[in-house]
Amino acid sequence: MRQRLSSEPDRYRGRRRVPTPPRSRYAAVVTSAFVGAGVVALGAASQLPDAKAVSPTVLQNLEEASVAQDALADRSADDDRASRSEDRGVSTKVSEEEAAEQAWLLPLGDYEFTSAYGVRFGKLHAGIDLAAPEGTPYKAVHAGTVTSAGYAGGYGYAVTVKHDDGTEMIYAHSRRLFVKAGDKVKAGQVLGQVGNTGYSYGTHLHLEVHVNGAPTDPIVFLRNHGVDIKLKIESVLGTLAAS
Numbered sequence: 070m071r072q073r074l075s076s077e078p079d080r081y082r083g084r085r086r087v088p089t090p091p092r093s094r095y096a097a098v099v100t101s102a103f104v105g106a107g108v109v110a111l112g113a114a115s116q117l118p119d120a121k122a123v124s125p126t127v128l129q130n131l132e133e134a135s136v137a138q139d140a141l142a143d144r145s146a147d148d149d150r151a152s153r154s155e156d157r158g159v160s161t162k163v164s165e166e167e168a169a170e171q172a173w174l175l176p177l178g179d180y181e182f183t184s185a186y187g188v189r190f191g192k193l194h195a196g197i198d199l200a201a202p203e204g205t206p207y208k209a210v211h212a213g214t215v216t217s218a219g220y221a222g223g224y225g226y227a228v229t230v231k232h233d234d235g236t237e238m239i240y241a242h243s244r245r246l247f248v249k250a251g252d253k254v255k256a257g258q259v260l261g262q263v264g265n266t267g268y269s270y271g272t273h274l275h276l277e278v279h280v281n282g283a284p285t286d287p288i289v290f291l292r293n294h295g296v297d298i299k300l301k302i303e304s305v306l307g308t309l310a311a312s
């Protein structure tokens with residue numbers, strides 16, 4: 070599903086002269102990630118005589134956070150992240166590694182939101198459920214360190230990633246895991262495959278967030294970081310959505 074937040078026209082299209090892009094870290098990070106999202110308009114940048122002619126337009130568009138988020142919501146071209154560096158047509162000063170440190174992303178390209186956080190059958194359902202076909206790769210929502218990866222009772226095969234701010238994200242009911250405890254992971258890195266292991270009825274990813282060791286509603290937590298699970302919108306930077 071693709072969400073369009075704004076019908077804002079591209080008011081900069083056709084302008085012959087555009088301002089020089091600010092050389093700020095913010096702009097560079099966003100530009101890099103924007104390219105990575107496989108945006109069609111930017112895909113042509115490498116074929117232009119002067120790639121700089123494209124960059125300012127993109128940067129202007131990024132002032133409309135909704136435009137950027139709309140593009141990022143389109144995950145169709147995002148799965149092949151490995152080709153990102155070859156596709157980059159705009160030079161940046163910030164590395165992909167740095168950009169990846171700050172990104173908050175959806176864990177799955179597509180899914181059905183099937184169960185909310187809250188009391189269910191008289192018991193706290195401490196996370197959210199996202200249904201997807203068996204074997205679908207799921208990705209780290211945010212960069213961090215894997216603190217556990219393996220079979221964990223009702224969670225089945227599960228991965229816990231601790232972020233730099235101390236919050237923890239648990240990805241449960243996996244069919245397979247691709248990381249181990251101690252691994253450093255980036256946002257968007259594949260952690261495992263969606264499955265139906267542990268206390269699970271139906272193939273899905275159970276996503277749980279712990280703040281100060283206690284579960285909290287992932288919908289609210291992620292929204293505060295620019296990711297909307299229900300609308301399937303993600304943010305390059307948490308600050309983008311907060312502005």
Ligand SMILES: [Zn+2]
Pocket residue numbers: 184194196197198274275276
């Ligand atoms: Zn669940």
